[in-house]
Amino acid sequence: MSELVTRAEEWLAQDPDPETREELRRILDAGDAVALEDRFGARLEFGTAGLRGELGAGPNRMNRVTVMRAAAGLARRLGPGRHVVIGYDARHNSDVFARDSAAVLTGAGLRVSLMAHHWPTPVLAFAVRHLGADAGVMVTASHNPPRDNGYKVYWGDGAQIVPPLDVEISAAIEETGPVDRLPLGTGWETLDDAAIVEPYLAAVxxxxxxxxxxxxxxxxxxxxxxxxxxxxxxxxxxxxxxxxxxxxxxxxxxxxxxxxxxxxxxxxxxxxxxxxxxxxxxxxxxxxxxxxxxxxxxxxxxxxxxxxxxxxxxxxxxxxxxxxxxxxxxxxxxxxxxxxxxxxxxxxxxxxxxxxxxxxxxxxxxxxxxxxxxxxxxxxxxxxxxxxxxxxxxxxxxxxxxxxxxxxxxxxxxxxxxxxxxxxxRYGLHATAQLSFRVSDLALITAAMERLRSNPPQALGGRGVHEVDDLSAGVDDLPPTDGLRYRLDGDARVVVRPSGTEPKLKCYLEVVVPVTGGDVPAARTRAASDLAAVKTDLAAALGL
The missing domain is CATH 3.40.120.10 (Alpha-D-Glucose-1,6-Bisphosphate, subunit A, domain 3)
Incomplete structure (x- = not known):
């Protein structure tokens, strides 16, 4: 508890946001060990999806300190003189996080173009290449719950970052000291409608x-x-x-x-x-x-x-x-x-x-x-x-x-x-469905994946499993990822993977049914029955 209190007090000393400072002070005054552990016992991991999490105080939440540290890490990875374009949506604090990022990046000697308004993520992705920028930042949590926000990073090719860039930026973030010691700049460029929205509309x-x-x-x-x-x-x-x-x-x-x-x-x-x-x-x-x-x-x-x-x-x-x-x-x-x-x-x-x-x-x-x-x-x-x-x-x-x-x-x-x-x-009826499990404890997902690896199902929905691909080993020239793919008899497939953005285990099912005599409704009926049978067996195998 004393170590968590020390971390919280250090956080308070650098936090520029009165709202999260007040939140944290209430927790400290109440001696709420559970709340402190939740906020300071872990940190949001910067990965290929950037950052995403619930708003609040501490390194395991989205807040101004977390965002300023991310911007400082990105600045360190890019180096002075590089150009970053920043966009944001209309979620709570998105505009604040965008301006904080602009201040940190310009203070580090980078050129920044900040969108003048909350615009869609694809406008930001388009802007990176249209403006010839070296990187882009989009402050958004997409379709997550209202109390979430996020921080997506794009590279100069207009696409989201992939390894090893995520690891390099994460390492640079870890080298960042207290954010109240970061040099903050001003004078960034503001992108108005004519500068970016009109070219985007012309393109689409x-x-x-x-x-x-x-x-x-x-x-x-x-x-x-x-x-x-x-x-x-x-x-x-x-x-x-x-x-x-x-x-x-x-x-x-x-x-x-x-x-x-x-x-x-x-x-x-x-x-x-x-x-x-x-x-x-x-x-x-x-x-x-x-x-x-x-x-x-x-x-x-x-x-x-x-x-x-x-x-x-x-x-x-x-x-x-x-x-x-x-x-x-x-x-x-x-x-x-x-x-x-x-x-x-x-x-x-x-x-x-x-x-x-x-x-x-x-x-x-x-x-x-x-x-x-x-x-x-x-x-x-x-x-x-x-x-x-x-x-x-x-x-x-x-x-x-x-x-x-x-x-x-x-x-x-x-x-x-x-x-x-x-x-x-023309191609057969390709019917797909999902089975997903939202959890409060991520260890449940880890345990389910371990069960499937140690005791893989021999059949699903009455179809034999004739091939199992452990995607963590990398298959078909794909980079390794945590997932399992089952190929079933009769042109069917199941993929099981933990979500990269939500506390979910997600399963993707597909069966392919030939259309006989042009009778598509009959094929749909059979496909629905087959998918239901696969779902039932898969849920049992997962044990969630």
């Missing part, structure tokens, strides 16, 4: 959207920062203004209408689905709070709406982009937890396909000629023969492209559901 409206525009769209930015930019993108591309969920349109860091601001979470899309049905929309689009993800909903024959999975959208966008690009060496890529459908589409069109580790930092590094990449968690980056304008997830560019596809289908008397059925007929 030049994507292969097609020429059809007759489409009714319902949209929600889910209390995030995507709303204004998406409306401007739709107008610039010639689409009619989407109907918007008014209660979720203005950025609000408390996300008052959703329990969890992630389009994939149960209930998060309820207001948007109601609006889509009320307005007779042809398409429903949702961005997550920093607008790097894009969720898609479509009307069903019974008058309702259903959300497409990220894999379904990925297959549609992948084939659309392939058919509208022409470079002979073009490449499409998806993560190992995404559907195998994109690979089959690529082979059918004579296009290269790559499988990468989870995360867009890996997808965008799949190789030269990349025109499209996606991961099943609603992340897409759409490009053209000129490449990807954004080397990260881009929920705005994806929304424009899926709208163009839906408008073209409508013009032809079809829907996106018709396009999905047509793909199933």
């Amino acid at each position: 409206t030049a994507l292969p959207i097609g020429d059809a525009r007759d489409l009714r769209v319902a949209y929600t930015p889910m209390h995030g920062v995507g709303g204004e930019i998406l409306l401007r993108a739709f107008a610039a591309a010639g689409f009619a203004p989407p109907a918007v969920v008014e209660a979720q349109f203005t950025p609000d860091p408390d996300f008052p209408t959703v329990s969890f601001p992630n389009p994939e979470e149960p209930g998060a899309m309820d207001l948007a689905l109601r609006l889509a049905e009320k307005t007779g929309a042809d398409l429903l689009i949702a961005n997550d709070p920093d607008a790097d993800r894009c969720a898609v909903g479509v009307p069903t024959p019974d008058g309702g709406f259903r959300m497409l999975t990220g894999d379904e959208t990925g297959g549609l966008l992948g084939e659309w982009v392939i058919e509208r690009t022409s470079a002979p060496d073009r490449l499409v890529a998806a993560s190992i937890v995404s559907s195998s459908l994109l690979g089959k589409i690529a082979r059918a069109h004579g296009v290269r396909h790559a499988e990468t580790l989870t995360g867009f930092k890996w997808i965008v590094k799949a190789g030269d000629g990349l025109v499209y990449g996606y991961e099943e968690a609603l992340g897409h980056s759409v490009g053209s023969d000129r490449g990807l304008p954004v080397r990260d997830k881009d929920g705005i560019g994806a929304a424009l492209t899926i709208a163009g596809m839906a408008a073209a289908a409508k013009r032809d008397g079809r829907t996106l559901l018709d396009l999905l059925d047509a793909q199933a007929g």
Whole structure:
């Protein structure tokens, strides 16, 4: 306890934030050992996702001291004279953390361009290359709970950092002393709308959207920062203004209408689905709070709406982009937890396909000629023969492209559901599902992974396991990562991995069912049954 108190007092002495100082003083005065251990018994680890965690005092929380130390480490790794562009979303303290970073970086002799407003993450990712910067910082926790924030670092290629950069920056952070001794600078450049948003909009409206525009769209930015930019993108591309969920349109860091601001979470899309049905929309689009993800909903024959999975959208966008690009060496890529459908589409069109580790930092590094990449968690980056304008997830560019596809289908008397059925007929029905476990104790995840490694299942859902890949050893030229992949009899697959950003164990399931006699509904029924059986057996094997 005495050591924790000493650390807390040292923290108090350097903390520039009166709110976290008051929080910590209350804890110390109360002698709350549990709260001290929680805040000072560990620290947020700087990894390839940067930093992400709950707001509060101490090294195991996101706060001004943590952020200033991260900025100092980044400055030390880059060196004086380098150029860093900084963006931020509308979460609690995002603007404060962005300005603190600008002050630390300029004080260390770097040139800084700070965005003038809270804008989407893909705008920041675009800005790094557009401005020729050496690095970028985005202050965001994406779709995490309201009390979280985060700090994502991009390198000069416009992509998030990968090893060994994360280790090098982390080491530089550890060399940083008290932040009240850091030299702080001023005079950084402020990036206004004309400097960065307009070039971004010009880039995404030049994507292969097609020429059809007759489409009714319902949209929600889910209390995030995507709303204004998406409306401007739709107008610039010639689409009619989407109907918007008014209660979720203005950025609000408390996300008052959703329990969890992630389009994939149960209930998060309820207001948007109601609006889509009320307005007779042809398409429903949702961005997550920093607008790097894009969720898609479509009307069903019974008058309702259903959300497409990220894999379904990925297959549609992948084939659309392939058919509208022409470079002979073009490449499409998806993560190992995404559907195998994109690979089959690529082979059918004579296009290269790559499988990468989870995360867009890996997808965008799949190789030269990349025109499209996606991961099943609603992340897409759409490009053209000129490449990807954004080397990260881009929920705005994806929304424009899926709208163009839906408008073209409508013009032809079809829907996106018709396009999905047509793909199933050509390539087999690729059905995917997830099984995830949120825990309060990360040791439970470690124990579950150890159980699977020591006692791997012999069969799942009545399908024999004929191949097991321990991804921690590195397979198929992929860098090592904590995960297991099971290949099942009858063209099925399961991947199990701990989440890199949340206290979750995530399992990704896929079964492929042939479509016989054009009967797609029968194939869907069989696939749903097969997935349910695999889920049941896998949950038992995990023991969570």
